[in-house]
Amino acid sequence: MNETSSTSDGRSWLLHCRAGFEAECAEEAVDAAAQHGRAGFARTERGAALVEIAPADQHALPPPPHWRNLVFARQSLALLARFDALDPKDRLGPPIDALAAAGLRIADWWVEAPDSEAGEDLRGLARALEAAALPLLRKRTLVDPASSMRAHLVLRDGTHALLALADVRHAAPWPQGIPRLKFPRGAPSRSTLKLDEAFLVLLDDADRRALLRPGMTAVDLGASPGGWTFQLVARGMRVTAVDNGPMDDALMASGQVEHRREDGFRFRPRQRVDWVVCDMVEQPARVATLMRDWLSEGAARAAVFNLKLPMKKRWLETQRCIALLRDSLGDAWTVRAKQLYHDREEVTVAVLPARPGG
Ligand SMILES: C[S@@+](CC[C@H](N)C(=O)[O-])C[C@H]1O[C@@H](n2cnc3c(N)ncnc32)[C@H](O)[C@@H]1O
Structure with missing residues:
Protein backbone atom coordinates (compact mmCIF):
# COMPACT_ATOMS: atom_id res chain seq x y z
CA MET A 1 0.00 0.00 0.00
CA ILE A 178 -31.46 4.47 0.18
CA PRO A 179 -34.29 2.33 -1.20
CA ARG A 180 -35.34 3.69 -4.61
CA LEU A 181 -39.12 3.97 -4.52
CA LYS A 182 -41.35 5.00 -7.40
CA PHE A 183 -44.05 7.55 -6.70
CA PRO A 184 -47.24 5.52 -7.16
CA ARG A 185 -49.68 6.73 -9.80
CA GLY A 186 -52.74 8.32 -8.21
CA ALA A 187 -51.22 8.83 -4.75
CA PRO A 188 -52.56 12.09 -3.27
CA SER A 189 -49.33 13.39 -1.66
CA ARG A 190 -45.54 12.99 -1.73
CA SER A 191 -45.56 11.79 1.85
CA THR A 192 -47.08 8.52 0.63
CA LEU A 193 -43.46 7.43 0.03
CA LYS A 194 -42.69 7.86 3.74
CA LEU A 195 -45.05 5.07 4.78
CA ASP A 196 -44.00 2.91 1.81
CA GLU A 197 -40.36 3.33 2.89
CA ALA A 198 -41.22 2.76 6.56
CA PHE A 199 -42.76 -0.64 5.70
CA LEU A 200 -39.62 -1.52 3.76
CA VAL A 201 -37.01 -0.23 6.21
CA LEU A 202 -38.56 -0.69 9.66
CA LEU A 203 -40.17 -4.08 9.01
CA ASP A 204 -38.24 -7.18 7.96
CA ASP A 205 -39.59 -9.88 5.62
CA ALA A 206 -41.21 -11.86 8.46
CA ASP A 207 -42.85 -8.71 9.86
CA ARG A 208 -44.24 -7.81 6.44
CA ARG A 209 -45.62 -11.32 5.85
CA ALA A 210 -47.35 -11.35 9.24
CA LEU A 211 -48.41 -7.73 9.57
CA LEU A 212 -49.31 -6.44 6.11
CA ARG A 213 -52.20 -8.52 4.84
CA PRO A 214 -55.31 -7.81 2.80
CA GLY A 215 -58.44 -7.58 4.94
CA MET A 216 -56.60 -6.00 7.88
CA THR A 217 -57.87 -2.80 9.50
CA ALA A 218 -56.09 0.49 10.15
CA VAL A 219 -56.60 3.96 11.55
CA ASP A 220 -54.69 6.86 9.96
CA LEU A 221 -54.45 9.87 12.34
CA GLY A 222 -53.79 13.15 10.52
CA ALA A 223 -54.68 11.47 7.22
CA SER A 224 -55.50 14.37 4.84
CA PRO A 225 -55.11 14.33 1.85
CA GLY A 226 -54.45 10.59 2.07
CA GLY A 227 -50.89 9.66 1.12
CA TRP A 228 -50.50 7.21 4.01
CA THR A 229 -54.08 5.94 3.66
CA PHE A 230 -53.25 5.25 -0.01
CA GLN A 231 -50.47 2.84 1.05
CA LEU A 232 -52.75 0.99 3.46
CA VAL A 233 -55.53 0.73 0.85
CA ALA A 234 -52.98 -0.48 -1.72
CA ARG A 235 -52.20 -3.35 0.70
CA GLY A 236 -55.89 -4.29 0.83
CA MET A 237 -56.69 -2.77 4.24
CA ARG A 238 -59.85 -1.04 5.41
CA VAL A 239 -58.90 2.36 6.78
CA THR A 240 -60.49 4.90 9.11
CA ALA A 241 -58.94 8.24 8.10
CA VAL A 242 -59.09 10.82 10.91
CA ASP A 243 -58.58 14.48 9.95
CA ASN A 244 -60.58 17.68 9.69
CA GLY A 245 -59.00 18.23 6.29
CA PRO A 246 -60.37 16.74 3.04
CA MET A 247 -59.51 13.27 1.74
CA ASP A 248 -58.66 12.56 -1.89
CA ASP A 249 -61.82 11.76 -3.92
CA ALA A 250 -60.38 8.77 -5.78
CA LEU A 251 -59.21 7.23 -2.51
CA MET A 252 -62.67 7.64 -0.99
CA ALA A 253 -64.17 6.05 -4.13
CA SER A 254 -62.20 2.86 -3.37
CA GLY A 255 -64.88 2.07 -0.76
CA GLN A 256 -62.11 1.01 1.65
CA VAL A 257 -61.91 4.32 3.54
CA GLU A 258 -64.14 5.87 6.19
CA HIS A 259 -63.36 9.55 6.80
CA ARG A 260 -63.87 10.86 10.34
CA ARG A 261 -63.55 14.62 10.94
CA GLU A 262 -62.39 14.28 14.55
CA ASP A 263 -59.50 15.16 16.80
CA GLY A 264 -56.76 12.58 16.29
CA PHE A 265 -55.70 12.87 19.92
CA ARG A 266 -59.16 11.83 21.18
CA PHE A 267 -60.28 9.32 18.56
CA ARG A 268 -60.32 5.61 19.42
CA PRO A 269 -61.80 2.79 17.32
CA ARG A 270 -64.73 0.73 18.63
CA GLN A 271 -62.75 -2.45 18.01
CA ARG A 272 -59.03 -3.17 18.07
CA VAL A 273 -57.40 -2.48 14.67
CA ASP A 274 -54.32 -4.09 13.17
CA TRP A 275 -52.55 -0.77 12.56
CA VAL A 276 -52.52 2.77 13.80
CA VAL A 277 -50.43 5.20 11.76
CA CYS A 278 -49.95 8.86 12.64
CA ASP A 279 -48.49 11.80 10.72
CA MET A 280 -49.91 14.66 12.83
CA VAL A 281 -47.53 17.60 13.22
CA GLU A 282 -47.16 17.85 17.00
CA GLN A 283 -44.62 17.72 19.83
CA PRO A 284 -42.73 14.41 19.47
CA ALA A 285 -43.32 13.38 23.10
CA ARG A 286 -47.06 14.00 22.71
CA VAL A 287 -47.23 11.74 19.64
CA ALA A 288 -45.08 9.03 21.29
CA THR A 289 -47.34 9.10 24.37
CA LEU A 290 -50.46 8.83 22.22
CA MET A 291 -49.04 5.81 20.40
CA ARG A 292 -47.96 4.20 23.67
CA ASP A 293 -51.50 4.63 24.97
CA TRP A 294 -53.08 3.09 21.85
CA LEU A 295 -50.86 0.02 22.09
CA SER A 296 -51.03 -0.45 25.86
CA GLU A 297 -54.83 -0.06 25.80
CA GLY A 298 -55.01 -2.72 23.08
CA ALA A 299 -56.56 -0.30 20.53
CA ALA A 300 -54.05 -1.40 17.83
CA ARG A 301 -51.65 -4.29 17.24
CA ALA A 302 -48.87 -2.25 15.60
CA ALA A 303 -48.01 1.38 14.91
CA VAL A 304 -46.00 3.53 12.52
CA PHE A 305 -45.68 7.22 13.24
CA ASN A 306 -43.63 10.25 12.47
CA LEU A 307 -41.86 12.37 15.09
CA LYS A 308 -41.23 15.95 13.93
CA LEU A 309 -37.98 16.90 15.59
CA PRO A 310 -37.12 20.22 17.17
CA MET A 311 -34.19 22.14 15.70
CA LYS A 312 -31.89 21.41 18.62
CA LYS A 313 -31.07 18.25 20.59
CA ARG A 314 -32.67 16.01 17.99
CA TRP A 315 -30.87 12.85 19.11
CA LEU A 316 -31.78 13.53 22.74
CA GLU A 317 -35.45 14.07 21.88
CA THR A 318 -35.49 10.90 19.74
CA GLN A 319 -33.89 8.91 22.58
CA ARG A 320 -36.46 10.22 25.05
CA CYS A 321 -39.36 9.16 22.84
CA ILE A 322 -37.87 5.71 22.19
CA ALA A 323 -37.21 5.24 25.93
CA LEU A 324 -40.76 6.28 26.77
CA LEU A 325 -42.08 3.60 24.40
CA ARG A 326 -39.63 0.84 25.40
CA ASP A 327 -39.90 1.44 29.14
CA SER A 328 -43.67 1.50 29.25
CA LEU A 329 -44.46 -1.16 26.64
CA GLY A 330 -41.87 -3.77 27.70
CA ASP A 331 -40.52 -6.87 25.94
CA ALA A 332 -43.67 -7.81 24.07
CA TRP A 333 -42.94 -5.00 21.60
CA THR A 334 -40.12 -4.12 19.23
CA VAL A 335 -39.45 -0.41 18.77
CA ARG A 336 -37.48 0.67 15.69
CA ALA A 337 -36.84 4.19 14.48
CA LYS A 338 -35.12 5.61 11.41
CA GLN A 339 -34.63 8.90 9.70
CA LEU A 340 -35.90 7.67 6.35
CA TYR A 341 -34.72 8.98 3.01
CA HIS A 342 -38.15 10.61 2.61
CA ASP A 343 -38.01 12.15 6.11
CA ARG A 344 -36.72 15.69 6.55
CA GLU A 345 -36.49 17.21 10.06
CA GLU A 346 -38.14 14.10 11.45
CA VAL A 347 -37.80 10.40 12.16
CA THR A 348 -40.26 7.56 11.63
CA VAL A 349 -40.94 4.98 14.34
CA ALA A 350 -42.47 1.50 14.15
CA VAL A 351 -43.73 -0.35 17.21
CA LEU A 352 -44.38 -3.97 16.33
CA PRO A 353 -45.33 -7.07 18.30
CA ALA A 354 -42.06 -8.81 19.21
CA ARG A 355 -43.44 -12.09 17.80
CA PRO A 356 -45.41 -10.78 14.82
CA GLY A 357 -46.87 -14.17 13.86
CA GLY A 358 -47.70 -15.12 17.46
C1 LIG B 1 -48.37 16.13 7.36
S1 LIG B 1 -50.10 16.17 7.17
C2 LIG B 1 -50.51 14.51 6.86
C3 LIG B 1 -50.21 14.06 5.46
C4 LIG B 1 -50.73 12.65 5.22
N1 LIG B 1 -50.03 11.67 6.03
C5 LIG B 1 -50.56 12.27 3.77
O1 LIG B 1 -49.72 11.38 3.49
O2 LIG B 1 -51.24 12.81 2.91
C6 LIG B 1 -50.65 16.40 8.81
C7 LIG B 1 -52.14 16.33 8.98
O3 LIG B 1 -52.42 16.23 10.36
C8 LIG B 1 -53.68 16.84 10.59
N2 LIG B 1 -53.81 17.11 12.03
C9 LIG B 1 -53.05 17.90 12.82
N3 LIG B 1 -53.52 17.86 14.09
C10 LIG B 1 -54.59 17.03 14.08
C11 LIG B 1 -55.49 16.57 15.08
N4 LIG B 1 -55.39 16.98 16.35
N5 LIG B 1 -56.46 15.72 14.71
C12 LIG B 1 -56.57 15.30 13.44
N6 LIG B 1 -55.75 15.68 12.45
C13 LIG B 1 -54.77 16.55 12.77
C14 LIG B 1 -53.65 18.09 9.70
O4 LIG B 1 -54.97 18.50 9.40
C15 LIG B 1 -52.89 17.57 8.47
O5 LIG B 1 -53.79 17.21 7.45
Whole structure:
Protein backbone atom coordinates (compact mmCIF):
# COMPACT_ATOMS: atom_id res chain seq x y z
CA MET A 1 0.00 0.00 0.00
CA ASN A 2 1.40 3.43 -0.86
CA GLU A 3 1.88 6.28 1.64
CA THR A 4 -1.24 8.09 0.46
CA SER A 5 -3.43 5.43 2.00
CA SER A 6 -3.96 4.25 5.55
CA THR A 7 -5.64 1.19 6.98
CA SER A 8 -8.23 1.01 9.68
CA ASP A 9 -8.42 -2.83 9.80
CA GLY A 10 -12.17 -2.62 10.21
CA ARG A 11 -11.67 -1.01 13.65
CA SER A 12 -13.72 2.06 12.73
CA TRP A 13 -17.25 2.49 11.45
CA LEU A 14 -18.40 4.32 8.35
CA LEU A 15 -22.01 5.50 8.34
CA HIS A 16 -24.11 7.08 5.60
CA CYS A 17 -26.67 9.61 6.83
CA ARG A 18 -28.84 12.49 5.66
CA ALA A 19 -26.75 15.59 4.83
CA GLY A 20 -27.07 18.06 7.73
CA PHE A 21 -27.66 15.30 10.30
CA GLU A 22 -24.02 14.24 10.74
CA ALA A 23 -23.96 15.52 14.35
CA GLU A 24 -27.00 13.44 15.34
CA CYS A 25 -25.62 10.38 13.53
CA ALA A 26 -22.26 10.84 15.31
CA GLU A 27 -23.79 11.31 18.77
CA GLU A 28 -25.93 8.21 18.35
CA ALA A 29 -23.03 6.08 17.11
CA VAL A 30 -20.68 7.21 19.91
CA ASP A 31 -23.45 6.24 22.36
CA ALA A 32 -23.80 2.85 20.61
CA ALA A 33 -20.04 2.22 21.02
CA ALA A 34 -20.28 3.25 24.70
CA GLN A 35 -23.00 0.64 25.23
CA HIS A 36 -20.34 -1.95 24.28
CA GLY A 37 -17.93 -0.37 26.75
CA ARG A 38 -15.91 1.25 23.93
CA ALA A 39 -14.94 4.87 23.50
CA GLY A 40 -15.31 6.24 19.99
CA PHE A 41 -14.91 9.67 18.44
CA ALA A 42 -16.49 11.02 15.30
CA ARG A 43 -14.84 12.44 12.20
CA THR A 44 -17.26 14.27 9.96
CA GLU A 45 -18.11 17.58 8.34
CA ARG A 46 -21.50 19.21 8.15
CA GLY A 47 -23.14 18.39 4.84
CA ALA A 48 -20.82 15.42 4.10
CA ALA A 49 -23.60 12.82 4.61
CA LEU A 50 -20.88 10.51 5.98
CA VAL A 51 -19.67 9.91 9.53
CA GLU A 52 -16.61 7.94 10.64
CA ILE A 53 -16.45 6.63 14.18
CA ALA A 54 -12.91 5.74 15.25
CA PRO A 55 -11.71 4.17 18.51
CA ALA A 56 -10.71 6.85 21.03
CA ASP A 57 -8.13 4.53 22.66
CA GLN A 58 -6.22 1.31 21.89
CA HIS A 59 -9.39 -0.83 21.97
CA ALA A 60 -10.99 -1.63 18.62
CA LEU A 61 -14.65 -0.84 18.20
CA PRO A 62 -16.97 -3.86 17.98
CA PRO A 63 -18.40 -4.68 14.53
CA PRO A 64 -20.65 -1.85 13.31
CA PRO A 65 -24.24 -1.94 14.61
CA HIS A 66 -26.97 -3.59 12.56
CA TRP A 67 -28.26 -0.85 10.23
CA ARG A 68 -31.86 -1.27 11.51
CA ASN A 69 -30.69 -0.51 15.05
CA LEU A 70 -29.46 2.99 14.19
CA VAL A 71 -31.85 5.91 13.76
CA PHE A 72 -29.75 8.50 11.94
CA ALA A 73 -27.49 6.16 9.92
CA ARG A 74 -28.87 4.77 6.68
CA GLN A 75 -25.95 2.38 6.22
CA SER A 76 -23.52 0.82 8.66
CA LEU A 77 -20.07 -0.32 7.46
CA ALA A 78 -16.65 -1.27 8.83
CA LEU A 79 -13.95 1.06 7.54
CA LEU A 80 -10.99 -0.76 6.04
CA ALA A 81 -8.78 1.88 4.42
CA ARG A 82 -8.62 5.53 3.46
CA PHE A 83 -7.12 6.88 0.24
CA ASP A 84 -6.12 10.52 0.13
CA ALA A 85 -4.36 10.84 -3.21
CA LEU A 86 -5.77 8.40 -5.72
CA ASP A 87 -4.26 8.60 -9.19
CA PRO A 88 -7.08 9.52 -11.61
CA LYS A 89 -5.53 7.04 -14.07
CA ASP A 90 -5.78 4.18 -11.58
CA ARG A 91 -8.34 4.85 -8.88
CA LEU A 92 -9.18 1.18 -8.44
CA GLY A 93 -5.68 -0.28 -8.03
CA PRO A 94 -4.96 0.85 -4.42
CA PRO A 95 -8.40 -0.13 -3.01
CA ILE A 96 -8.23 -3.53 -4.69
CA ASP A 97 -4.68 -4.01 -3.33
CA ALA A 98 -5.99 -3.10 0.16
CA LEU A 99 -8.72 -5.69 -0.12
CA ALA A 100 -6.24 -8.35 -1.24
CA ALA A 101 -3.81 -7.37 1.56
CA ALA A 102 -6.60 -7.86 4.12
CA GLY A 103 -7.07 -11.43 2.78
CA LEU A 104 -10.75 -10.84 2.09
CA ARG A 105 -13.00 -12.26 -0.58
CA ILE A 106 -16.23 -10.45 -1.32
CA ALA A 107 -19.58 -11.30 -2.90
CA ASP A 108 -19.99 -7.86 -4.44
CA TRP A 109 -18.34 -4.47 -4.88
CA TRP A 110 -20.23 -1.18 -4.84
CA VAL A 111 -18.87 2.26 -5.61
CA GLU A 112 -20.88 4.96 -3.89
CA ALA A 113 -20.95 8.73 -3.69
CA PRO A 114 -22.38 10.20 -0.50
CA ASP A 115 -25.91 11.65 -0.62
CA SER A 116 -24.52 15.19 -0.43
CA GLU A 117 -24.13 18.16 -2.75
CA ALA A 118 -20.52 17.17 -3.46
CA GLY A 119 -21.65 13.59 -4.03
CA GLU A 120 -24.01 14.63 -6.85
CA ASP A 121 -21.04 15.36 -9.12
CA LEU A 122 -19.46 11.98 -8.38
CA ARG A 123 -22.36 9.73 -9.47
CA GLY A 124 -21.08 9.22 -13.04
CA LEU A 125 -17.57 8.41 -11.82
CA ALA A 126 -18.98 5.98 -9.24
CA ARG A 127 -20.96 4.13 -11.92
CA ALA A 128 -17.94 3.90 -14.22
CA LEU A 129 -15.65 2.64 -11.43
CA GLU A 130 -18.21 0.10 -10.29
CA ALA A 131 -18.51 -1.35 -13.79
CA ALA A 132 -14.74 -1.45 -14.23
CA ALA A 133 -13.98 -3.09 -10.86
CA LEU A 134 -15.65 -6.49 -11.11
CA PRO A 135 -13.47 -7.91 -13.95
CA LEU A 136 -10.35 -6.73 -12.06
CA LEU A 137 -11.55 -8.32 -8.81
CA ARG A 138 -12.38 -11.59 -10.57
CA LYS A 139 -8.96 -11.68 -12.19
CA ARG A 140 -7.41 -11.52 -8.73
CA THR A 141 -9.87 -14.15 -7.41
CA LEU A 142 -11.24 -11.75 -4.83
CA VAL A 143 -14.86 -12.53 -5.68
CA ASP A 144 -16.66 -15.36 -3.90
CA PRO A 145 -20.46 -15.41 -4.30
CA ALA A 146 -20.74 -17.39 -1.03
CA SER A 147 -19.03 -14.62 0.98
CA SER A 148 -21.17 -12.57 3.37
CA MET A 149 -18.99 -9.53 2.73
CA ARG A 150 -19.56 -6.71 0.25
CA ALA A 151 -16.97 -4.01 -0.41
CA HIS A 152 -18.05 -0.35 -0.57
CA LEU A 153 -15.69 2.16 -2.16
CA VAL A 154 -17.08 5.52 -1.04
CA LEU A 155 -15.82 8.47 -3.13
CA ARG A 156 -15.28 11.78 -1.34
CA ASP A 157 -14.01 13.50 -4.48
CA GLY A 158 -11.94 12.51 -7.51
CA THR A 159 -8.88 11.59 -5.43
CA HIS A 160 -10.17 10.84 -1.91
CA ALA A 161 -12.04 7.63 -1.12
CA LEU A 162 -12.84 5.28 1.73
CA LEU A 163 -12.92 1.50 1.45
CA ALA A 164 -15.41 -0.15 3.78
CA LEU A 165 -16.97 -3.56 4.27
CA ALA A 166 -20.56 -4.55 4.77
CA ASP A 167 -21.61 -7.79 6.35
CA VAL A 168 -24.67 -8.25 4.13
CA ARG A 169 -26.60 -9.81 7.03
CA HIS A 170 -26.26 -6.57 9.04
CA ALA A 171 -26.13 -3.89 6.36
CA ALA A 172 -28.83 -2.13 4.35
CA PRO A 173 -29.36 -3.81 0.99
CA TRP A 174 -29.35 -0.55 -1.03
CA PRO A 175 -26.49 1.72 -2.18
CA GLN A 176 -26.09 4.60 0.34
CA GLY A 177 -28.79 2.84 2.37
CA ILE A 178 -31.46 4.47 0.18
CA PRO A 179 -34.29 2.33 -1.20
CA ARG A 180 -35.34 3.69 -4.61
CA LEU A 181 -39.12 3.97 -4.52
CA LYS A 182 -41.35 5.00 -7.40
CA PHE A 183 -44.05 7.55 -6.70
CA PRO A 184 -47.24 5.52 -7.16
CA ARG A 185 -49.68 6.73 -9.80
CA GLY A 186 -52.74 8.32 -8.21
CA ALA A 187 -51.22 8.83 -4.75
CA PRO A 188 -52.56 12.09 -3.27
CA SER A 189 -49.33 13.39 -1.66
CA ARG A 190 -45.54 12.99 -1.73
CA SER A 191 -45.56 11.79 1.85
CA THR A 192 -47.08 8.52 0.63
CA LEU A 193 -43.46 7.43 0.03
CA LYS A 194 -42.69 7.86 3.74
CA LEU A 195 -45.05 5.07 4.78
CA ASP A 196 -44.00 2.91 1.81
CA GLU A 197 -40.36 3.33 2.89
CA ALA A 198 -41.22 2.76 6.56
CA PHE A 199 -42.76 -0.64 5.70
CA LEU A 200 -39.62 -1.52 3.76
CA VAL A 201 -37.01 -0.23 6.21
CA LEU A 202 -38.56 -0.69 9.66
CA LEU A 203 -40.17 -4.08 9.01
CA ASP A 204 -38.24 -7.18 7.96
CA ASP A 205 -39.59 -9.88 5.62
CA ALA A 206 -41.21 -11.86 8.46
CA ASP A 207 -42.85 -8.71 9.86
CA ARG A 208 -44.24 -7.81 6.44
CA ARG A 209 -45.62 -11.32 5.85
CA ALA A 210 -47.35 -11.35 9.24
CA LEU A 211 -48.41 -7.73 9.57
CA LEU A 212 -49.31 -6.44 6.11
CA ARG A 213 -52.20 -8.52 4.84
CA PRO A 214 -55.31 -7.81 2.80
CA GLY A 215 -58.44 -7.58 4.94
CA MET A 216 -56.60 -6.00 7.88
CA THR A 217 -57.87 -2.80 9.50
CA ALA A 218 -56.09 0.49 10.15
CA VAL A 219 -56.60 3.96 11.55
CA ASP A 220 -54.69 6.86 9.96
CA LEU A 221 -54.45 9.87 12.34
CA GLY A 222 -53.79 13.15 10.52
CA ALA A 223 -54.68 11.47 7.22
CA SER A 224 -55.50 14.37 4.84
CA PRO A 225 -55.11 14.33 1.85
CA GLY A 226 -54.45 10.59 2.07
CA GLY A 227 -50.89 9.66 1.12
CA TRP A 228 -50.50 7.21 4.01
CA THR A 229 -54.08 5.94 3.66
CA PHE A 230 -53.25 5.25 -0.01
CA GLN A 231 -50.47 2.84 1.05
CA LEU A 232 -52.75 0.99 3.46
CA VAL A 233 -55.53 0.73 0.85
CA ALA A 234 -52.98 -0.48 -1.72
CA ARG A 235 -52.20 -3.35 0.70
CA GLY A 236 -55.89 -4.29 0.83
CA MET A 237 -56.69 -2.77 4.24
CA ARG A 238 -59.85 -1.04 5.41
CA VAL A 239 -58.90 2.36 6.78
CA THR A 240 -60.49 4.90 9.11
CA ALA A 241 -58.94 8.24 8.10
CA VAL A 242 -59.09 10.82 10.91
CA ASP A 243 -58.58 14.48 9.95
CA ASN A 244 -60.58 17.68 9.69
CA GLY A 245 -59.00 18.23 6.29
CA PRO A 246 -60.37 16.74 3.04
CA MET A 247 -59.51 13.27 1.74
CA ASP A 248 -58.66 12.56 -1.89
CA ASP A 249 -61.82 11.76 -3.92
CA ALA A 250 -60.38 8.77 -5.78
CA LEU A 251 -59.21 7.23 -2.51
CA MET A 252 -62.67 7.64 -0.99
CA ALA A 253 -64.17 6.05 -4.13
CA SER A 254 -62.20 2.86 -3.37
CA GLY A 255 -64.88 2.07 -0.76
CA GLN A 256 -62.11 1.01 1.65
CA VAL A 257 -61.91 4.32 3.54
CA GLU A 258 -64.14 5.87 6.19
CA HIS A 259 -63.36 9.55 6.80
CA ARG A 260 -63.87 10.86 10.34
CA ARG A 261 -63.55 14.62 10.94
CA GLU A 262 -62.39 14.28 14.55
CA ASP A 263 -59.50 15.16 16.80
CA GLY A 264 -56.76 12.58 16.29
CA PHE A 265 -55.70 12.87 19.92
CA ARG A 266 -59.16 11.83 21.18
CA PHE A 267 -60.28 9.32 18.56
CA ARG A 268 -60.32 5.61 19.42
CA PRO A 269 -61.80 2.79 17.32
CA ARG A 270 -64.73 0.73 18.63
CA GLN A 271 -62.75 -2.45 18.01
CA ARG A 272 -59.03 -3.17 18.07
CA VAL A 273 -57.40 -2.48 14.67
CA ASP A 274 -54.32 -4.09 13.17
CA TRP A 275 -52.55 -0.77 12.56
CA VAL A 276 -52.52 2.77 13.80
CA VAL A 277 -50.43 5.20 11.76
CA CYS A 278 -49.95 8.86 12.64
CA ASP A 279 -48.49 11.80 10.72
CA MET A 280 -49.91 14.66 12.83
CA VAL A 281 -47.53 17.60 13.22
CA GLU A 282 -47.16 17.85 17.00
CA GLN A 283 -44.62 17.72 19.83
CA PRO A 284 -42.73 14.41 19.47
CA ALA A 285 -43.32 13.38 23.10
CA ARG A 286 -47.06 14.00 22.71
CA VAL A 287 -47.23 11.74 19.64
CA ALA A 288 -45.08 9.03 21.29
CA THR A 289 -47.34 9.10 24.37
CA LEU A 290 -50.46 8.83 22.22
CA MET A 291 -49.04 5.81 20.40
CA ARG A 292 -47.96 4.20 23.67
CA ASP A 293 -51.50 4.63 24.97
CA TRP A 294 -53.08 3.09 21.85
CA LEU A 295 -50.86 0.02 22.09
CA SER A 296 -51.03 -0.45 25.86
CA GLU A 297 -54.83 -0.06 25.80
CA GLY A 298 -55.01 -2.72 23.08
CA ALA A 299 -56.56 -0.30 20.53
CA ALA A 300 -54.05 -1.40 17.83
CA ARG A 301 -51.65 -4.29 17.24
CA ALA A 302 -48.87 -2.25 15.60
CA ALA A 303 -48.01 1.38 14.91
CA VAL A 304 -46.00 3.53 12.52
CA PHE A 305 -45.68 7.22 13.24
CA ASN A 306 -43.63 10.25 12.47
CA LEU A 307 -41.86 12.37 15.09
CA LYS A 308 -41.23 15.95 13.93
CA LEU A 309 -37.98 16.90 15.59
CA PRO A 310 -37.12 20.22 17.17
CA MET A 311 -34.19 22.14 15.70
CA LYS A 312 -31.89 21.41 18.62
CA LYS A 313 -31.07 18.25 20.59
CA ARG A 314 -32.67 16.01 17.99
CA TRP A 315 -30.87 12.85 19.11
CA LEU A 316 -31.78 13.53 22.74
CA GLU A 317 -35.45 14.07 21.88
CA THR A 318 -35.49 10.90 19.74
CA GLN A 319 -33.89 8.91 22.58
CA ARG A 320 -36.46 10.22 25.05
CA CYS A 321 -39.36 9.16 22.84
CA ILE A 322 -37.87 5.71 22.19
CA ALA A 323 -37.21 5.24 25.93
CA LEU A 324 -40.76 6.28 26.77
CA LEU A 325 -42.08 3.60 24.40
CA ARG A 326 -39.63 0.84 25.40
CA ASP A 327 -39.90 1.44 29.14
CA SER A 328 -43.67 1.50 29.25
CA LEU A 329 -44.46 -1.16 26.64
CA GLY A 330 -41.87 -3.77 27.70
CA ASP A 331 -40.52 -6.87 25.94
CA ALA A 332 -43.67 -7.81 24.07
CA TRP A 333 -42.94 -5.00 21.60
CA THR A 334 -40.12 -4.12 19.23
CA VAL A 335 -39.45 -0.41 18.77
CA ARG A 336 -37.48 0.67 15.69
CA ALA A 337 -36.84 4.19 14.48
CA LYS A 338 -35.12 5.61 11.41
CA GLN A 339 -34.63 8.90 9.70
CA LEU A 340 -35.90 7.67 6.35
CA TYR A 341 -34.72 8.98 3.01
CA HIS A 342 -38.15 10.61 2.61
CA ASP A 343 -38.01 12.15 6.11
CA ARG A 344 -36.72 15.69 6.55
CA GLU A 345 -36.49 17.21 10.06
CA GLU A 346 -38.14 14.10 11.45
CA VAL A 347 -37.80 10.40 12.16
CA THR A 348 -40.26 7.56 11.63
CA VAL A 349 -40.94 4.98 14.34
CA ALA A 350 -42.47 1.50 14.15
CA VAL A 351 -43.73 -0.35 17.21
CA LEU A 352 -44.38 -3.97 16.33
CA PRO A 353 -45.33 -7.07 18.30
CA ALA A 354 -42.06 -8.81 19.21
CA ARG A 355 -43.44 -12.09 17.80
CA PRO A 356 -45.41 -10.78 14.82
CA GLY A 357 -46.87 -14.17 13.86
CA GLY A 358 -47.70 -15.12 17.46
C1 LIG B 1 -48.37 16.13 7.36
S1 LIG B 1 -50.10 16.17 7.17
C2 LIG B 1 -50.51 14.51 6.86
C3 LIG B 1 -50.21 14.06 5.46
C4 LIG B 1 -50.73 12.65 5.22
N1 LIG B 1 -50.03 11.67 6.03
C5 LIG B 1 -50.56 12.27 3.77
O1 LIG B 1 -49.72 11.38 3.49
O2 LIG B 1 -51.24 12.81 2.91
C6 LIG B 1 -50.65 16.40 8.81
C7 LIG B 1 -52.14 16.33 8.98
O3 LIG B 1 -52.42 16.23 10.36
C8 LIG B 1 -53.68 16.84 10.59
N2 LIG B 1 -53.81 17.11 12.03
C9 LIG B 1 -53.05 17.90 12.82
N3 LIG B 1 -53.52 17.86 14.09
C10 LIG B 1 -54.59 17.03 14.08
C11 LIG B 1 -55.49 16.57 15.08
N4 LIG B 1 -55.39 16.98 16.35
N5 LIG B 1 -56.46 15.72 14.71
C12 LIG B 1 -56.57 15.30 13.44
N6 LIG B 1 -55.75 15.68 12.45
C13 LIG B 1 -54.77 16.55 12.77
C14 LIG B 1 -53.65 18.09 9.70
O4 LIG B 1 -54.97 18.50 9.40
C15 LIG B 1 -52.89 17.57 8.47
O5 LIG B 1 -53.79 17.21 7.45
